[in-house]
Amino acid sequence: HLFDETLVLLTTDPAKPWPNEDYIYVDWGPAFYAQHSSSYPDLERPAQVVNIGWLGVQIIRSNGGSCFVPVRMAEPLIRAGQLFRMPGSPQFNLPAYMVYPLNSESVVLEQVLASLRAQAAMEEQKERDLGVLRE
Numbered sequence: 001h002l003f004d005e006t007l008v009l010l011t012t013d014p015a016k017p018w019p020n021e022d023y024i025y026v027d028w029g030p031a032f033y034a035q036h037s038s039s040y041p042d043l044e045r046p047a048q049v050v051n052i053g054w055l056g057v058q059i060i061r062s063n064g065g066s067c068f069v070p071v072r073m074a075e076p077l078i079r080a081g082q083l084f085r086m087p088g089s090p091q092f093n094l095p096a097y098m099v100y101p102l103n104s105e106s107v108v109l110e111q112v113l114a115s116l117r118a119q120a121a122m123e124e125q126k127e128r129d130l131g132v133l134r135e
Contacts, residue, residue, distance in 0.1 A: 002096045003120035006127060007032065008074050009089035010057070011066035018086055022065030025049045026056040028094060032068070035092045057083075068092065071127050096120075 007028060011018070025046040027033070036043075050056045056067035057077070066086055077083040098116060100109060 002098045002116060003124055005094045005096050006071045007068040007092040007094065008071055009066055009068050009086040010060070010074050010077065010083040011086045012060055012064045012083060014084040014087055018066060018089070019043055019046075020066075021047065022060070022063070023048075024056045024059055024065055024067040026053050026067050026069065027051045028053075028068065028092075031094050032092055035090075036068075039090050039092075072123055075126075 009018075012022075016022075019040065023046045025036075025048070027049060048059065050059070050067075053067075053069050053073060057069055057073065059065065060067055061077075061082060074083070074085070078085060098113070100113065
């Protein structure tokens with residue numbers, strides 16, 4: 001386990017009722033699908049589905065709408081006033097893992113692992129400090 005990714009629902013118009021026809025479903029994998037389906041059991045599959053978070057963000061920034069993205073992507077967009085957290089929406093947590101051989105004696109691998117773990121810890125601390133994304 002490297003870290004937990006927190007996904008939040010961003011929108012171009014927080015006053016517009018949700019869900020709506022402008023919702024872009026970003027496919028964050030089966031764990032997200034399960035949490036999303038549990039939170040929105042009556043929501044039909046949105047007309048637009050993408051599998052890359054930044055693409056969902058670009059579409060809603062260009063055309064309006066909403067999508068779930070990681071806090072680390074959302075924070076600068078919210079601070080800049082380009083997108084907004086959808087009021088009353090849930091957050092979804094997804095674990096991020098790294099797979100590597102346990103038997104490796106590679107010095108480079110150990111350095112990479114240490115660097116990734118340090119970066120993940122900094123991102124988690126930054127996320128805890130982000131009051132702008134909390135309701």
